[in-house]
Each structure stands twice: as C-alpha cells, then as structure tokens.
Amino acid sequence: xxxxxxxxxxxxxxxxxxxxxxxxxxxxxxxxxxxxxxxxxxxxxxxxxxxxxxxxxxxxxxxxxxxxxxxxxxxxxxxxxxxxxxxxxxxxxxxxxxxxxxxxxxxxxxxxxxxxxxxxxxxxxxxxxxxxxxxxxxxxxxxxxxxxxxxxxxxxxxxxxxxxxxxxxxxxxxxxxxxxxxxxxxxxxxxxxxxxxxxxxxxxxxxxxxxxxxxxxxxxxxxxxxxxxxxxxxxxxxxxxxxxxxxxxxxxxxxxxxxxxxxxxxxxxxxxxxxxxxxxxxxxxxxxxxxxxxxxxxxxxxxxxxxxxxxxxxxxxxxxxxxxxxxxxxxxxxxxxxxxxxxxxxxxxxxxxxxxxxxxxxxxxxxxxxxxxxxxxxxxxxxxxxxxxxxxxxxxxxxxxxxxxxxxxxxxxxxxxxxxxxxxxxxxxxxxxxxxxxxxxxxxxxxxxxxxxxxxxxxxxxxxxxxxxxxxxxxxxxxxxxxxxxxxxxxxxxxxxxxxxxxxxxxxxxxxxxxxxxxxxxxxxxxxxxxxxxxxxxxxxxxxxxxxxxxx
Numbered sequence: 001x002x003x004x005x006x007x008x009x010x011x012x013x014x015x016x017x018x019x020x021x022x023x024x025x026x027x028x029x030x031x032x033x034x035x036x037x038x039x040x041x042x043x044x045x046x047x048x049x050x051x052x053x054x055x056x057x058x059x060x061x062x063x064x065x066x067x068x069x070x071x072x073x074x075x076x077x078x079x080x081x082x083x084x085x086x087x088x089x090x091x092x093x094x095x096x097x098x099x100x101x102x103x104x105x106x107x108x109x110x111x112x113x114x115x116x117x118x119x120x121x122x123x124x125x126x127x128x129x130x131x132x133x134x135x136x137x138x139x140x141x142x143x144x145x146x147x148x149x150x151x152x153x154x155x156x157x158x159x160x161x162x163x164x165x166x167x168x169x170x171x172x173x174x175x176x177x178x179x180x181x182x183x184x185x186x187x188x189x190x191x192x193x194x195x196x197x198x199x200x201x202x203x204x205x206x207x208x209x210x211x212x213x214x215x216x217x218x219x220x221x222x223x224x225x226x227x228x229x230x231x232x233x234x235x236x237x238x239x240x241x242x243x244x245x246x247x248x249x250x251x252x253x254x255x256x257x258x259x260x261x262x263x264x265x266x267x268x269x270x271x272x273x274x275x276x277x278x279x280x281x282x283x284x285x286x287x288x289x290x291x292x293x294x295x296x297x298x299x300x301x302x303x304x305x306x307x308x309x310x311x312x313x314x315x316x317x318x319x320x321x322x323x324x325x326x327x328x329x330x331x332x333x334x335x336x337x338x339x340x341x342x343x344x345x346x347x348x349x350x351x352x353x354x355x356x357x358x359x360x361x362x363x364x365x366x367x368x369x370x371x372x373x374x375x376x377x378x379x380x381x382x383x384x385x386x387x388x389x390x391x392x393x394x395x396x397x398x399x400x401x402x403x404x405x406x407x408x409x410x411x412x413x414x415x416x417x418x419x420x421x422x423x424x425x426x427x428x429x430x431x432x433x434x435x436x437x438x439x440x441x442x443x444x445x446x447x448x449x450x451x452x453x454x455x456x457x458x459x460x461x462x463x464x465x466x467x468x469x470x471x472x473x474x475x476x477x478x479x480x481x482x483x484x485x486x487x488x489x490x491x492x493x494x495x496x497x498x499x500x501x502x503x504x505x506x507x508x509x510x511x512x513x514x515x516x517x518x519x520x521x522x523x524x525x526x527x528x529x530x531x532x533x534x535x536x537x538x539x540x541x542x543x544x545x546x547x548x549x550x551x552x
Contacts, residue, residue: 243471253524
C-alpha cells in the first residue's frame with residue numbers, strides 16, 4: 001500500500017544544493033505572488049483536501065455561476081459563442097484564468113500565471129469584434145494554456161532543467177501561429193525534470209492527478225492534463241516525443257492527439273538535447289472533447305505552418321466520412337511485453353463487445369491484433385535513439401539540482417549510452433528496418449485503425465512509471481494516435497486479478513507488483529486509437545465513431 005503523506009509533501013518540488021534551493025524558492029514565491037488574494041483557497045481546504053479535488057472549484061465559492069458555466073464549455077463551444085456575440089473574450093479568459101488559479105493550488109499545475117496580460121489581449125480582440133463585426137481567426141478569443149517548454153514571449157519557459165529556465169523573448173512557431181489565429185494566453189504549465197518521463201515534478205512542484213492526488217497526471221505534459229481536467233483550461237498545448245500528450249490525457253480522463261511528426265511546427269520549443277532526431281516530437285492539443293482535437297488541427301494547419309518552419313511537411317488534414325466507408329478496426333489487448341492492469345482490460349473487453357456487432361453491421365470488421373515480435377527491442381531502440389548522448393547530469397550539476405529518480409532511470413543504461421557516429425547510424429538503420437517490418441505487419445492485419453491501451457493501466461502512483469511501450473512504439477513508427485476517455489473508472493470491487501498473473505517479461509513483473517486495486521480507486525480509464533503515418537484525419541474520424549459506439 002502507498003504511504004500516506006501530507007498534501008504539502010505531495011506537491012513538493014525537486015530539491016538541490018543550498019544555492020539551488022535559494023533560487024528555486026524565489027521562483028516559486030514569484031509564481032505564488034501572481035495568484036490574487038481573492039482567488040486563494042481557505043487554509044482548511046489546503047491542509048487536508050480529499051483525494052479527488054475536481055469538485056472543489058465548484059464548491060469553494062470563489063467563482064460566480066456565470067464563470068462556472070463558462071468553464072464547463074469545451075473549446076469548440078467557446079469559439080462558437082464568441083463568434084456569435086454570446087460571450088466575450090474577456091469573459092472567457094477571466095473565467096478560465098480564475099479557475100486555473102484554483103486548480104494550481106490543488107495540483108501544482110502551473111509554472112507561470114499572467115491573467116492580466118490575457119485580459120488585455122482579450123480586450124483587444126473584443127474591440128476588434130465590436131468594430132468589424134467578425135472574428136480575426138478560428139480561435140478568436142479562445143483561452144489556451146501552454147506547456148512551459150513552448151516559448152511564449154514574456155513568460156517563463158523551461159527546457160527541462162533548472163539551468164535552462166528563462167523568460168522567453170519571443171514566441172515559438174506554434175504559439176505565434178495560435179496567437180495569429182486569435183488564441184488568448186494566460187498560463188504556462190508545469191512539466192518534469194528532463195522532459196523525459198511520465199511524472200511531472202520540477203522546481204515548481206509535483207503535479208497531482210485531480211481525480212486521485214496519490215496518482216500522477218502523467219508527463220511530460222502533466223501540468224496541461226491536470227489543468228484541463230480541473231477545467232482551468234479547455235484546450236492546452238502539449239508536446240509528444242514518447243507519449244507526453246497521450247499518457248497525461250489518458251491519466252486524467254480527457255482527450256489528446258499526437259499528430260504525425262513534422263505536420264505541426266516545433267521550431268523554437270525549448271528542449272534539453274537540440275539536434276537529436278532519432279524520434280521526432282510533435283506538438284498537439286490536450287482538450288475536453290473529440291471535436292476540440294479536430295478544431296485545433298484544422299486551425300493550425302489552415303495557417304500553413306510549412307511556410308515558416310522548413311521542417312514541417314505541407315500535409316493536409318483529411319477527415320473521411322466514415323458513413324460512406326467500411327471501417328476495419330483492430331483491437332490490441334496487450335503488446336506482448338506488459339499486460340495491462342484489470343481496469344484497462346475491462347475497458348478493452350467492453351469496447352470489443354460493443355464494436356463486434358456495430359462495426360460488422362456497417363460493413364466493416366473487428367480484428368484481434370497480434371503483437372509484433374521484437375517489440376521490446378524496438379522500445380529499447382526508441383529510448384536510445386530519442387535521447388542520443390546524455391547531458392542531463394551536466395545540466396543538473398550546473399544548476400545544483402538533485403536528480404529525480406525517474407530522470408536517473410531514464411538516462412542510465414540500457415536506455416542511454418554514449419555512441420560514436422557509426423553506432424548512431426547503426427541505431428537509426430535498425431529503427432528504419434523495424435519501421436518497414438511493422439508496416440508489413442500492419443498490412444498483414446488488414447485494418448485501418450487499431451484500438452489499444454495508452455498505458456499499462458490507469459494513472460500510476462508517483463515515481464513508478466517505467467514502461468512507455470504503449471505510446472513510445474507509435475512515436476518510433478511515427479503513427480498518429482488519439483486518446484479518449486471510456487467513461488469507466490477504476491473500481492476496487494470489480495478490478496481484481498481473478499487468479500495470480502503470470503508475467504510476460506521483467507517489465508511485466510514490475511508492472512504487476514504495482515497493482516493494488518484500492519490505490520487506483522476512481523482513476524479514469526482511457527483508450528487509444530492509432531493509424532498509419534499521416535492518417536491523422538482517419539484517427540480523428542475513427543475515434544469519434546468508436547467512442548460513440550462505446551458509450552451508446
């Protein structure tokens with residue numbers, strides 16, 4: 001069983017030497033000073049909050065009924081109401097900003113808070129709308145939260161370590177595009193040390209899962225997922241190099257898509273290892289609805305990001321009409337390396353049963369997917385090609401920052417090794433061989449999309465996530481994937497092992513050891529829809545169909 005700790009201890013940040021602690025204290029105090037006194041929760045709530053803190057914004061009395069109603073909207077509805085003159089940009093950002101301040105006190109989800117700047121930006125958009133009678137773009141007035149590593153002029157940015165925290169002097173390409181489309185910025189969100197693990201703890205604190213604060217909201221976009229789950233944002237900007245959009249979205253029971261790489265811009269984003277391209281990261285949304293994922297991608301791609309970022313490919317988003325197409329769905333119950341925990345198995349069995357008749361009735365088919373041999377080798381190769389030559393220990397020494405246990409795990413052997421050029425070429429050759437083998441394997445399954453777990457269970461306990469196979473494999477292959485909530489939650493009375501499980505691997509043995517049904521009570525259960533490279537539109541369309549059938 002997990003050890004009980006105080007709430008203050010739960011949200012504690014990464015430590016370090018005396019010099020680091022002094023500087024880190026200043027940064028944290030600066031952030032806390034930006035939270036208005038009028039939005040501070042009573043000490044009684046913060047001393048001993050419940051495990052599930054998602055209802056506190058509604059009951060704490062700090063938000064008006066109108067503000068609560070606004071923050072119940074998804075991004076699409078916010079944009080529609082602003083365009084129809086039923087809601088102002090100032091009203092929208094004020095409501096989400098106030099709720100974000102409350103969310104931060106309960107989950108440590110923020111790195112920067114600048115609501116006053118957001119209100120000024122929103123006021124300019126409202127003035128334009130009153131004068132011109134139209135919006136400036138498809139995201140006019142939409143409050144968007146931003147992961148800290150995505151540069152936003154005048155705000156705190158971080159490349160994963162204390163030494164590369166900065167006040168950004170310019171926007172990255174993605175935030176620049178979002179700004180041009182009418183988005184309003186008001187917060188930057190927390191992320192993990194190193195940006196390379198599924199636990200979001202940094203100098204600014206440890207981010208907590210709002211549904212169960214004994215669990216992680218995932219990483220590296222964990223601040224985003226916690227904030228969106230708390231309804232302090234209806235759309236957040238994240239990045240995904242190994243699961244960093246999909247795992248956090250899954251952990252918090254919301255939506256997120258990892259687009260095919262090089263379709264959305266990444267130039268100007270802070271990262272600890274520039275020049276590493278063994279696996280390309282993507283930028284994408286974490287949001288409140290399936291239609292919000294489409295809104296984001298259609299808006300960003302309409303801005304022709306390839307014109308400003310030479311690494312972006314001008315690939316249009318084509319969302320097929322699946323009422324006119326036979327959909328062949330594959331279902332992967334496990335990857336042959338780690339068996340998912342009982343709540344996820346329950347969700348997979350439910351979706352399989354629901355789809356069995358429905359898909360065939362539409363003229364399509366449901367197919368069991370065989371795990372690809374050598375998948376464990378491919379995941380090891382993914383870790384190695386992603387990280388390249390490790391420099392994390394150098395960054396930590398320069399900043400006087402303690403190494404987080406999962407940072408130590410992810411940068412050490414066998415995950416990361418020093419390689420000369422010839423060895424790096426060999427690794428990339430192995431990557432390309434595996435991509436071809438998996439492509440052949442995919443075609444042999446005769447499917448359009450695959451449903452699979454986004455993680456080996458629900459959100460994990462803090463500091464325990466050491467297997468990324470259910471997301472990282474798709475990064476290595478560069479296949480787009482969308483995560484969506486099933487509507488199920490972990491239930492200790494149902495989600496028990498019926499008989500002692502037999503481990504499939506050492507990683508599975510570790511994963512089995514982590515499972516205690518009582519610990520995961522109330523955690524959302526999510527699934528993932530995947531398709532081949534550049535089939536992002538098909539992923540969106542199929543996910544929507546699958547989710548509607550599942551919840552029918």
